[in-house]
Amino acid sequence: MTGPNGHDSAIDKRDFDSRRPLLNDVDPIAEEQDPGRPQSRPRSRLSATNNDDGLLNDVVDEILERDRRKMAKEVVRVGSFAWGVISCLGAGSITAFSLYGPLLLTRLHYSQLRVNSVAIAAEVAMYLPVPLFGYLCDRYSPSPLALFSGFVFGAGYLLAALVYKSGPPPDVGGDGWPFWVMIVAFIAIGVATSCMYLAAVATCAKNFGRGKHKGIMLAVPIAAFGLSGMWQSQVGTYLLYERLDDGTRGDVDVYKYFIFLAILLFCIGIVGTFALRIVDEDEEKYIDEAVDELERSGILEESEFFQSRSEVRAAYGTFSQEDAGSDGELTITQSEEEREAERLEKEREEEERRKKNWLLNYETRVFLQDKSMWWLALGFFLVTGPGEAYINNLGTIVQTLTPISSPPNTPPPAGLPSTHVTTVALTSTIARLLTGSLSDLFAPPATHLFPSNLEAAIRPTSPTGETRTTFTRLAFLLPSAFLLSIGYLLLASPFPLSHPSLTHISTALIGLGYGSAFSLVPIIISVVWGVENFATNWGIVAMVPAAGAAVWGIVYSTAYQDATDHGNGSPDGQCHGWKCFGFWAVGCTLSVWVAIVAWTVAWRVWKRRGVVV
Template identity: 30%
Template structure:
């Protein structure tokens, strides 16, 4: 009865008694008086909150494992620190030294299609276990080969496996971050990539402090390889445990699957650029629950094979690949042969560990700066291609400085300037190029397209390293060591011209082709 209403005669005492009983029950058991549906909702909300907290902790564990992996995965980039001792201690020619470098890069770059599929199918934890095997076996064999002067094929196998271990550790970490933090993918990928760049920075200092003779400046190569065999295997095993205990996107994706009907819907592009490829409108595969209505007609699915064929049939993709070949290839060549270049300057000369650190620092810094600058340019409706062209020219400047003798000035006192220029340009190109690929050919095709283009830096490194080795050996008096500017002058004049070719190729494809097609990059 409403408050303030009068009870009929004879019922007032009964109503008052019932009210007293209800009040007593409420005071005795307040939860019991709450409707059951409310308690169920409270329980469900509490369970959901606990589940989210647990999921958040698992994601943090996964991200921490990925950062740890990338922060220790750059041991192969220290090749220049000990490469000259392959010549002095083992008697290798420069061509043989460059073959080792090429095999490391082949293991790292050319295995990425297989490694990527393995990451999707088996998860990053399994890749880390494989990396632990590769690192332990490869560096142990390399240490034994160096100490006992085993045949050259033993060292070749070692560096091929080192490259494979690096690919497994790095690519597994990047893949799990992309899947785990889909809503913040830029930052989630940027931090591991930056950590990978920093790995050579701090590892080079470890080599300088604990594995380098203070008087002769030579690296204790056998001890260093033994250290890497144990240290990197332990790091990979810790990362594997973190990936298994943390958030596992491959399992989450499987558990989320329900009986669904496949529908193929036309893609409505919201990118700031249109697709370049001609033909039928690309389609993506969507799913609806059983019983839901299909919104659009079923069309032919865009298969992975067709995506690759469409991409390689676009001539602008090959022009862009030419630019990658002629910028990143010379960059890899410089990184892997910096030790022999420094040795050719004579004594006293610049410090190899210091210059490795300069390259790593400038590369990492410019990766972040180039990414931020490109986003700012896009926000102001200005093209990212201008920034990419600037760094292509910047790389050319660095190569010409070496070719015209700038590295020889004052016994290499200003060599760090060359290292900073080439490191910064190399890092910026590797940051800007993927962004351009995703904008021009579409984000839904990025994995396939960048996987195809990612082979060209490896091919460029092979070509330019063989060029460097041939010219170096041609000017070596005893076919082992070479001193003076002639050891590398011609090589760096060629690489400087290569960067100009990249600049012109990218300028033409941007202004002549993409602009005419209405593509904003």
């Protein structure tokens, strides 16, 4: 570039002004004394650089804080899941009832009807309160249920231990505690089982309810519930046993076994009070998504109670504008502004609470008015009732296949009761894990609840672009129920009388079908009706096994006692032969076949509605 005098105006090193201060020569004191003095350009550039660094540091700090919050949320989620599994591993102690059920018959001289009454009392107390506990869990948190279950478990098993140690009751010639005290003890055990199980399962369902692995994350704690009977029966058989006169291992020491369970489950409940946590952000997100969908459908506008969130925001905006307008007229102190902000925050929290309660109550009404729910519950009743009765009476069923002429203290030819309990636990656990994982892998994406929130977006796609093979969850549930019926049919046949070892096959098939039902039915409920009200919905359906266990338990005990009174009994009060269980097994087979029909009807209803199961 050429200057006006014709010379090149480019700055050369010889044109440098030696009187211009360098960066290190800037005197901060002189600058303070002469604020009007112009600052050098390098000083301005350094200041801008420092400002940029400060902004960058703020961004980095925000990112780190966000990552810390995300990590803390994941720690809570994973920790709650882990303790939920541990809780279920202890909560299913009632599934080992057949381990000590025969000893109630021989040691306390209870009749078979009384033994079944104890089991039925526990089953009814376990299933009937589930809707109430589910309601409390949905609207509050699982922690109170875990705390309650710990105390009730401890009290129940401690009372049962004392009743057993006291001996036969007075009405059968003994001087022990009355029979009704044992009933009270097992009612407490049943209630505590329901609390601990539901707190654990609801925590896992709400923390992982919308993920692509929701099936397996829900199946694992449910499977752990089935495993609890296995490991606890083994502890009772091989660690807490009675030592015979010759030093060999005898039957389980029921008193020590009950004390062990009282201490264990009390500790699990106390720790669960602090360990079972629902990630608040996820729960609020599910509620907001459900409300958004209902707002789009226009259902919320028809409710006189519910105020739409746009109106709530407008109301809060009005408050803010009024406050802003009054600032020009009145001088509001900082404390008054803080009180106003707290008031608005409380109003917002109250509105959120009312919104959640309204939504959950609405979804409960929808669930109860849905005819497909009743078909699903009917099938669940017809499947779980025989299963509960079989598990509770495994000990006496095994003994019925032992000939009367068999020497005492010899292992029964059909196997030890603890072995069958372990078989049921293992097969039901395998079934729950397989059905849960396979349903995640092959089930179609459920988009009927929130079409705008496509679950398919988070599912893996085939690398070749081909359509992924999908199966409905009913494709796993119905064949599992058929295998269950085969188990009862084999038991009802004459083959186990000549080959008692075949009962292991029956036990395995019954465990597979029973476990699949308890895994897939809650998963189907969470898919069809959502997870926002899952604990309440599942609690309603989970009541039906109580009625099923009562009905089929009474049928079994009546047939057992009738066969005992008509020539099939032994001096110790036990029954031997096919008549002790045969007709009951035939009825169980027919019951499962009717359940398959009921579930097929529910499936057809869902298909007509476009509900993806």
